Amino acid sequence: MQVTETLNEGLKRGYAITVTAAELDEKVTAKLKEAQPDIEMKGFRKGKVPLALLKKQFGPRVLGETMQEVIDGAMNEHFENTGDRPALQPEVKMVDGEEWKEGDDVRVEMSYEALPEVPEIDLSTITVQKLVVKADDASVDDALNNLASTAKDFETKEGPAEDGDQVVFDFLGKVDGEAFDGGAAEDYPLVLGSGSFIPGFEEQLAGVSAGDEKVVEVKFPEEYGAENLAGKDATFECKIKEVKAAKAAEIDDELAKKFGSEDLESLKGQIRERLEAEYAGAARQVMKRGLLDQLDGMVSFDLPPTLLDAEAKQIAHQLWHEENPDVHDHNHDTIEPTEEHMNLAERRVRLGLLLAELGQKAEVEVTDAEMTQAIMNQARQYPGQERAFFDFVRQNAQMQQQLRAPIFEDKVIDHIADQAQVTEKEVSKEELEKEVEALEEE
Template sequence: MEVKETRNEGLKRGYQFTLPAAELAATVDAKLKEAQPEIEVKGFRKGKVPLAMLKKQFGPRVMGDAMQDAIDGALKKHLEESGDRPATQPKVEMENGEGWKEGDDVVVNISYENLPAIPEVDLTKLKLERLTVPAEEAAVTEALENLAKSAQNFEDRRKGSKAKDGDQVVIDFKGFVDGEAFEGGAGEDYPLVLGSNSFIPGFEDQLVGAKADDEVKVEVKFPEEYGAAHLAGKDAVFECKVKAVKAPKPAEVDDELAKKFGAEDLEALKKQISERLEAEYAGAARAVLKRSLLDQLDNQVKFELPDSLVEAEADQIAHQLWHEENPDVHDHNHDSIEPTDEHKKLAERRVRLGLLLAEIGQKAEVTVNDQEMTQAVLRAARQYPGQERAFFEFIQQNPGAQQQLRAPIFEDKVVDHIAEQAKVKDKKVSKEELEKAVEALDEL
């Protein structure tokens, strides 16, 4: 096969492959002869069908296969010899496709953008700060108090006391729409915490100030997006009988509280909270360190980027941000979204860093093992309760979905590898300073 270069500008490459007709015909004949012993046609014994008949009956299909095999083989050989690494799937077009007939040479034009050469980076020159935050006593105490509130009980208020926000009212209720009681709109001895927003908007507000033995008519309107279509947007009246008003009483911070949360005693619970807080702080500090690392790499390393990758990334960023600004639109039936200069700038950063991290990871032989992938799949499956099996099957059958799960794991492992080579200095900071550093991450 003859190969001729037609374009070599920056990262853009173009080649013309010419497959001689005689070479193609010889390939077709060879394939037919190879299959001939196994072919049966009415009127002929197995393996005795004339080659001319086979060519007439199966020739066009075999010709198509031979063309595809020849082009694929030529492209593979070309990439191996040239060392090119296409950024995306090469575009393949048959130049004389419409007018081609048997006996003509096959001329194919192939174009792609080559991945750039990634410059070497001296990782030892990177200077990073690792923020460290100890679990202070005040933070542990605050966490304990929150646990006590979550484990709170309710005690009857003094007779005649008015219900306050945060109180629990025990009620019987019955709901009516257009004067008719509706299914599921009644309950007895229901413990409702005012301010919990567990009932229809506006319902709990109208019980603030109620006393035990009061009868209250609560007038509300079901939300337009309410789950039951026959009630959505409808006005409703609930007849409520207040049977008790109870004040919240946080649980005591003691060994009994600790046991409720699976610890042996209070000291063991404090230790668990301390470890959890420090793990949370470490995770936040790692995100800050990672941003600093990526910022330094982005500033220090520059190389030409494939337009196709940048354009695709910019389109994805613009599309994602548009949906975040329009959360009510769940499909893609909307006007095209034109990326802004800001989107393109961010896309360039992401593509540059993605290519750079991939190169560093490949040279360092960073891999994602089966156990790490299994854990990632299990974490992702938790987002689809009741559909885990279907999710597992989808992942198994979809290499693209597997790559989406693998990519962030690979990136984090490469970041860890880079941090091990860099000069890292630990810096002790307060919880508030760490929070400010994390908030600053949203600036990009």
């Protein structure tokens, strides 16, 4: 076998690999001899089938397997010897293609873009600021008021129902004059304006009072879950039992118990911890951007053109859809990347390669427990289909990588922060919000 370099330009590499017919025949013969003792064939005892007959019967299949093994072996040996790491899967093609026949040498062309050498960085020279926000009493009180509004009670009122009131009623739904399954209930509590009923239903109950009877006329949405009702006109015969006005819950120990706390002070403490955890998460994003900005300015190296091009196209495509939110499919013209897209792609690819290198040297790994948690978090977006989502991820290597990548990146960022000079600065919630807004605008 002979490997000859045909291209060495920047990060682009090309090689010609030749495997002689004699080498292939030798390996095929060795494979058949190894399998010979276990082969049975009509007219021969087990293990006594002549090698020539085995070659005739199984030779073509074994030859194909051997060709693939030899080429794969040559590629692996090449990467071990050179230390090259391909940025993407190498492109491999046979020179002779369909014209090749048994007895010919196998000539293969392999091309790829090598990952660049990433310069060493002294992480201890990085200085970054970590913003710290304490939850003040006003923020805790605001959160308490919000909780109280979600835990509001309803008290019977006189007069007509208004938006936000709760109407307690019996109803019977009919389509084409016939009642349908699931279309009736008694003493049903409906908050007007909640949007929990068919569009147009709640608006027609505005103004009703206890003791009233009302016929509500609506049309089921075309995309309604029950096919027998989708797009159909319906009437609901309603008997109003009671109208109740909303009353915010008292902020006291009873409210705290509704949310699983022993008393009001315990609930305040939990709220304070939750708020400060949210602030810490936002502050971490600000610190992360500061770290990445410094890293971006500390290194410069060649970037694989194919990776750059793919990243720029992805950025252009994503931003186009953000500017055209009504387009949900990909049936649109090709989005050509601009210079701005290319500049952003360069930053992302450069930092991605740098973080990968730093993570590898620091032996950063994503644990099975971390992956399981990430999958569970994603699965919650598909209620009732969690098991199907788990199975999908297990069988989809690309999806696994999409979930693993951000976890790996965050762990590398933590590693860098541990080595860097980090100073804390206490700021107000408003100051932190401005910093976060600045990130979103970039």
